[in-house]
Amino acid sequence: MWPTMGLYVATIVAICFILLELKRRNSREKQVVLPPGSKGFPLIGETLQLLVPSYSLDLPSFIRTRIQRYGPIFKTRLVGRPVVMSADPGFNRYIVQQEGKSVEMWYLDTFSKLFAQDGEARTTAAGLVHKYLRNLTLSHFGSESLRMTIEFVAKQLFGYDSDKSKEKIGEKFGNISQGLFSLPLNIPGTTYHSCLKSQREVMDMMRTALKDRLTTPESYRGDFLDHALKDLSTEKFLSEEFILQIMFGLLFASSESTSMTLTLVLKLLSENPHVLKELEAEHERIIKNKESPDSPLTWAEVKSMTFTLQVINESLRLGNVSLGILRRTLKDIEINGYTIPAGWTIMLVTSACQYNSDIYKDPLTFNPWRWKEMQPDVIAKNFMPFGGGTRQCAGAEFAKVLMTIFLHNLVTNYRWEKIKGGEIVRTPILGFRNALRVKLTKKN
Numbered sequence: 001m002w003p004t005m006g007l008y009v010a011t012i013v014a015i016c017f018i019l020l021e022l023k024r025r026n027s028r029e030k031q032v033v034l035p036p037g038s039k040g041f042p043l044i045g046e047t048l049q050l051l052v053p054s055y056s057l058d059l060p061s062f063i064r065t066r067i068q069r070y071g072p073i074f075k076t077r078l079v080g081r082p083v084v085m086s087a088d089p090g091f092n093r094y095i096v097q098q099e100g101k102s103v104e105m106w107y108l109d110t111f112s113k114l115f116a117q118d119g120e121a122r123t124t125a126a127g128l129v130h131k132y133l134r135n136l137t138l139s140h141f142g143s144e145s146l147r148m149t150i151e152f153v154a155k156q157l158f159g160y161d162s163d164k165s166k167e168k169i170g171e172k173f174g175n176i177s178q179g180l181f182s183l184p185l186n187i188p189g190t191t192y193h194s195c196l197k198s199q200r201e202v203m204d205m206m207r208t209a210l211k212d213r214l215t216t217p218e219s220y221r222g223d224f225l226d227h228a229l230k231d232l233s234t235e236k237f238l239s240e241e242f243i244l245q246i247m248f249g250l251l252f253a254s255s256e257s258t259s260m261t262l263t264l265v266l267k268l269l270s271e272n273p274h275v276l277k278e279l280e281a282e283h284e285r286i287i288k289n290k291e292s293p294d295s296p297l298t299w300a301e302v303k304s305m306t307f308t309l310q311v312i313n314e315s316l317r318l319g320n321v322s323l324g325i326l327r328r329t330l331k332d333i334e335i336n337g338y339t340i341p342a343g344w345t346i347m348l349v350t351s352a353c354q355y356n357s358d359i360y361k362d363p364l365t366f367n368p369w370r371w372k373e374m375q376p377d378v379i380a381k382n383f384m385p386f387g388g389g390t391r392q393c394a395g396a397e398f399a400k401v402l403m404t405i406f407l408h409n410l411v412t413n414y415r416w417e418k419i420k421g422g423e424i425v426r427t428p429i430l431g432f433r434n435a436l437r438v439k440l441t442k443k444n
Contacts, residue, residue, distance in 0.1 A: 033337060033338050034075055035070070039077040044077075044080065051427060055423065055433070056424055056426075057424055059349075060426050063323075063349055063352060066085070067087055072088040073336065081344075082341075084340050084347070089381050092325075096348070101330075102329060103330060103346065106328035206244050207244060209225065210240060210243065213225060264319040265311065266438060267418070268314075270417070279407065282306075286304070286305070302404055302405070312400055314370070320385055324350050324352075325348040325350060325384070328343065328344070328346070329342050330342060333346075353383075356382060413442065413443055414440050414441060414442060414443060415440075415441045
């Protein structure tokens with residue numbers, strides 16, 4: 001009886017605490033002028049409306065209708081949290097420059113559990129920690145790493161060998177990707193449960209590799225893991241768990257966004273033969289000017305592929321894989337007469353900026369030539385597929401070079417035609433309703 005009574009009392013106390021906290025927050029919010037918008041239903045807010053699928057490259061209707069109704073900056077509530085969404089390029093640029101001052105990096109709860117954004121292994125590092133991670137990441141995923149598969153990335157990180165390993169890391173990341181935007185219910189049979197299971201299996205693979213390196217320091221390979229372990233004794237913020245979480249995040253980033261973008265590139269090229277013709281001409285010129293047609297690409301040749309870069313930029317603009325960039329306010333932020341309270345989440349809807357008709361004429365049209373005339377300062381303010389400020393993705397150049405090499409090998413060695421599939425869906429993250437199926441034919 002007494003244990004049951006104690007449970008009841010604890011539950012009542014917890015409920016009272018939650019109600020008092022909600023009352024305190026509501027009282028604070030009433031004292032300031034918040035951006036326009038709606039908080040939707042209690043607890044879930046407008047989460048369900050955000051998850052309604054749309055079937056075009058255009059902005060999800062959730063974002064588009066609210067921009068029309070409230071303007072480029074508006075409030076909402078998602079998964080129980082107050083959120084301000086911004087499609088204002090000036091404000092977005094200001095926020096990414098405020099990292100560690102008035103805002104910090106933040107993720108949805110689903111991401112936080114997968115990528116350990118709490119506790120000592122928390123990877124939303126700032127200051128010297130982030131600088132260290134960025135430099136170490138660039139040394140292994142900079143522009144000289146020109147391979148595409150996740151197995152290659154895993155090898156660069158911790159010596160993974162797809163031929164010798166019984167565990168197929170690529171398949172496990174497929175399960176992880178499917179669970180990112182599912183309801184966070186860790187119950188057997190749910191997508192999220194399968195996602196967490198695959199995440200644990202990948203972590204166990206990397207943990208085994210880490211333990212092996214610690215017990216056999218003489219087997220130095222010079223990869224990311226060796227460098228990080230070497231710094232364990234000198235960098236106070238480093239821990240074994242922290243290193244594992246960083247490697248997991250890098251694996252995910254290298255597999256998910258790049259593969260989705262390349263699929264979109266294939267779809268867009270299939271639907272725009274005039275673009276494909278120009279792309280093929282650029283790569284044929286490069287082969288023609290080589291001393292030997294079979295010699296590997298040089299760095300100078302990669303940098304000379306200007307139209308290829310325009311194709312990649314246009315594909316990134318249209319198919320921004322993520323909806324936007326998330327930050328959490330560390331203190332009140334004033335904007336256009338409104339106040340965004342401390343502790344709120346800000347989502348910078350970069351995809352909306354990349355569809356701005358004032359910057360991009362006919363924004364839904366696939367037009368790589370538009371990048372030829374755009375000024376660098378305009379691009380910097382209105383094009384952030386890899387984030388911005390101190391948090392810009394350290395693998396941005398790696399991703400672009402990877403896609404460049406893929407396209408070079410594709411258009412010089414193969415012809416292809418779309419068979420079926422490839423229908424766009426945003427939920428709100430970009431995806432495909434069904435697989436894009438193409439028929440590849442080897443060129444003579």
